[in-house]
Amino acid sequence: MLFNRFLALLSTRNKEFLRDHSSLSWNILMPVLIIAGLAFAFSGDIGEKFKVAIINQDTATIQTKSFLTLKYIDFYQIDHDEKIIQHAIQKIQRHQIDLLLDAEKQQYWVNPESPGGYLVEKILLGSESTHSQQQNFKKQTVEGKQIRYLDWVIPGILSMNMMFSALFGVGFVIVRYRKNGMLKRLKATPITAFEYLSAQVVSRMILIMIVTAFVFYAANFFLDFVMNGSHLNLFLVFALGAFSMISLGLVVAARITSEETAGGLLNLISWPMMFFSGVWFSLEGTVPMMQTISEIFPLTHVTAAARAIMIDGAGLLDIAYHLLVLSLQSIAFLLFGSWYFKWE
Amino acid sequence: MTTALLQIKNLVKQYPSVKAVDGIDINLCSGVCFGLLGPNGAGKTTTVEILEGITDTTSGDILYKGKPVGDQFRKEAGIMFQSTALQDFITVRETLQMFANFYPRHSNLDQLIQRCNLTEYLDQDNRQLSGGQRQRLLLAIALVNDPDILFLDEPTTGLDPQARRNFWDLIDDIKAEGKTIILTTHYMEEAYALCDEIAIMDHGKIIAHGTPKALLEANFNDVILQLPEDELMDMDLSPFSIHKIRGQVEITTSDVNKVITTLIKNNISLAKLLIRSRTLDDLFIELTGKNLRS
Numbered sequence: 282m283l284f285n286r287f288l289a290l291l292s293t294r295n296k297e298f299l300r301d302h303s304s305l306s307w308n309i310l311m312p313v314l315i316i317a318g319l320a321f322a323f324s325g326d327i328g329e330k331f332k333v334a335i336i337n338q339d340t341a342t343i344q345t346k347s348f349l350t351l352k353y354i355d356f357y358q359i360d361h362d363e364k365i366i367q368h369a370i371q372k373i374q375r376h377q378i379d380l381l382l383d384a385e386k387q388q389y390w391v392n393p394e395s396p397g398g399y400l401v402e403k404i405l406l407g408s409e410s411t412h413s414q415q416q417n418f419k420k421q422t423v424e425g426k427q428i429r430y431l432d433w434v435i436p437g438i439l440s441m442n443m444m445f446s447a448l449f450g451v452g453f454v455i456v457r458y459r460k461n462g463m464l465k466r467l468k469a470t471p472i473t474a475f476e477y478l479s480a481q482v483v484s485r486m487i488l489i490m491i492v493t494a495f496v497f498y499a500a501n502f503f504l505d506f507v508m509n510g511s512h513l514n515l516f517l518v519f520a521l522g523a524f525s526m527i528s529l530g531l532v533v534a535a536r537i538t539s540e541e542t543a544g545g546l547l548n549l550i551s552w553p554m555m556f557f558s559g560v561w562f563s564l565e566g567t568v569p570m571m572q573t574i575s576e577i578f579p580l581t582h583v584t585a586a587a588r589a590i591m592i593d594g595a596g597l598l599d600i601a602y603h604l605l606v607l608s609l610q611s612i613a614f615l616l617f618g619s620w621y622f623k624w625e
Numbered sequence: 626m627t628t629a630l631l632q633i634k635n636l637v638k639q640y641p642s643v644k645a646v647d648g649i650d651i652n653l654c655s656g657v658c659f660g661l662l663g664p665n666g667a668g669k670t671t672t673v674e675i676l677e678g679i680t681d682t683t684s685g686d687i688l689y690k691g692k693p694v695g696d697q698f699r700k701e702a703g704i705m706f707q708s709t710a711l712q713d714f715i716t717v718r719e720t721l722q723m724f725a726n727f728y729p730r731h732s733n734l735d736q737l738i739q740r741c742n743l744t745e746y747l748d749q750d751n752r753q754l755s756g757g758q759r760q761r762l763l764l765a766i767a768l769v770n771d772p773d774i775l776f777l778d779e780p781t782t783g784l785d786p787q788a789r790r791n792f793w794d795l796i797d798d799i800k801a802e803g804k805t806i807i808l809t810t811h812y813m814e815e816a817y818a819l820c821d822e823i824a825i826m827d828h829g830k831i832i833a834h835g836t837p838k839a840l841l842e843a844n845f846n847d848v849i850l851q852l853p854e855d856e857l858m859d860m861d862l863s864p865f866s867i868h869k870i871r872g873q874v875e876i877t878t879s880d881v882n883k884v885i886t887t888l889i890k891n892n893i894s895l896a897k898l899l900i901r902s903r904t905l906d907d908l909f910i911e912l913t914g915k916n917l918r919s
Binding site for chain 2: 285286288289290292293296297300301458461462463465466468469470471472625
């Protein structure tokens with residue numbers, strides 16, 4: 282690859298994007314508007330039910346059974362598995378569950394900083410006092426700052442915006458250039474397909490990272506969302522995610538000559554990813570098959586890794602699985618896209 | 626003696642339903658302006674795109690400077706397609722700089738800009754160029770690598786007569802530098818004015834090849850006399866080979882004196898008489914039976 286040829290293509294593509302104000306504005310405005318909309322929607326008291334997770338519900342004691350009959354509390358049973366219990370405790374730390382109760386051992390976990398936890402605890406202890414002959418509940422306190430839905434959804438929105446920019450910004454543009462003959466003109470020069478595609482990938486990556494960083498810091502300034510992990514790790518995850526999704530865009534654009542077909546195919550890929558990659562809602566409660574299918578989407582892994590860094594403060598080792606999958610997908614998409622690519 | 630810059634041997638392009646190019650042989654010498662003419666569907670675009678390296682050949686050989694076409698050819702060939710989109714939001718100057726960076730050897734950009742008369746539009750977005758300005762930019766792009774061989778695919782299609790004449794002057798300048806040019810065009814006067822050699826294609830084959838003058842001399846030894854049809858109403862035209870077209874009668878003859886004498890004897894006014902030599906248009910229709918634009 283000749284570097285000056287690559288740089289010439291890269292520089293021209295960057296100028297083209299930066300001067301296309303409508304496209305640039307849309308790339309920046311869309312995530313800002315979604316985040317602002319969500320911040321507004323969840324700014325008030327939305328009056329949710331209290332949430333209580335129960336272990337060993339089948340062997341519950343009498344006073345616990347009495348508690349479990351109460352209305353306006355959302356009880357749900359979890360398996361007596363150490364990993365699941367730890368996960369539920371983590372949710373109490375984040376105020377996503379108000380209380381965790383072991384119905385057999387008369388033990389509960391609560392976050393004293395959570396208003397919901399405080400109230401549910403009072404209700405639990407009130408129900409206990411009606412059965413005074415029974416032994417007291419054992420209290421375990423858990424500490425942690427509240428994780429709002431906004432905090433939870435922001436990594437997904439940033440990833441999703443990146444996905445749209447990667448797929449449409451590369452895939453659609455290449456198809457447009459193929460259709461209007463620009464690629465044919467480039468084919469007649471010493472430029473190789475690899476040089477051309479590399480320039481497209483790098484150009485879009487630079488722009489995606491700048492736009493994502495801008496949206497991240499601007500949104501954080503106004504909304505003060507949770508960021509418990511390393512900014513550098515998050516940058517690496519987003520860079521790898523962008524690379525993977527741009528490579529997927531190259532696969533789509535490898536041969537298609539019609540913008541309509543490309544648009545349809547890109548929508549066919551992006552919309553299921555947007556809904557079934559855990560951007561808007563957790564996949565935990567969904568059917569196992571959906572969880573399995575979601576594993577094939579790069580967006581699932583970018584969102585999960587970014588969320589783990591931002592909310593849990595995860596390190597690179599903690600998200601190694603997601604990084605590995607994204608790396609393998611990137612290589613596979615890029616190799617296939619380059620091999621399958623046709624100028625015309 | 627001139628050297629064969631481009632040798633095309635038994636070139637064939639077979640598509641599933643049609644043989645677009647059917648065994649073409651051409652030897653093209655350095656410094657020649659070669660015109661490839663043919664009606665739509667004759668196979669000339671396919672031929673040119675094969676030569677440009679855009680389309681693969683089914684069989685046959687193309688040698689550039691004695692070697693199969695490859696990297697060297699791509700570096701030394703300049704190509705102007707009939708319709709090429711340019712990148713939006715990019716200026717004329719940036720477009721030229723980008724293409725210049727693709728090549729190890731390139732022309733002096735300032736001179737190229739001046740030659741193609743682009744100075745005034747350098748900082749203009751590609752989208753804002755007129756047809757003539759756009760064609761001049763496409764020609765400048767084709768010349769950006771100081772090519773040894775230049776492909777011009779219908780370069781003046783859609784231009785007004787003045788812009789076309791200006792474009793011809795540019796091509797004359799390029800010819801004067803000794804560059805080899807392969808030109809496809811629908812305009813016979815353009816081919817006649819610019820080309821040293823022409824080849825006429827039909828059904829994927831070359832049906833005539835030579836200098837325009839030699840081809841006309843080989844195929845015609847007559848001229849055409851044209852008079853308004855109403856001037857000849859009372860005259861017996863049966864001794865002549867005639868063709869009526871849009872109110873005019875064309876008499877084809879190799880003996881002009883005889884026809885004029887007959888006209889005078891029949892008291893026909895010669896005030897509106899036109900005499901013209903055979904043109905490439907006539908040659909094309911003669912050889913293919915088709916109008917060039919059909």
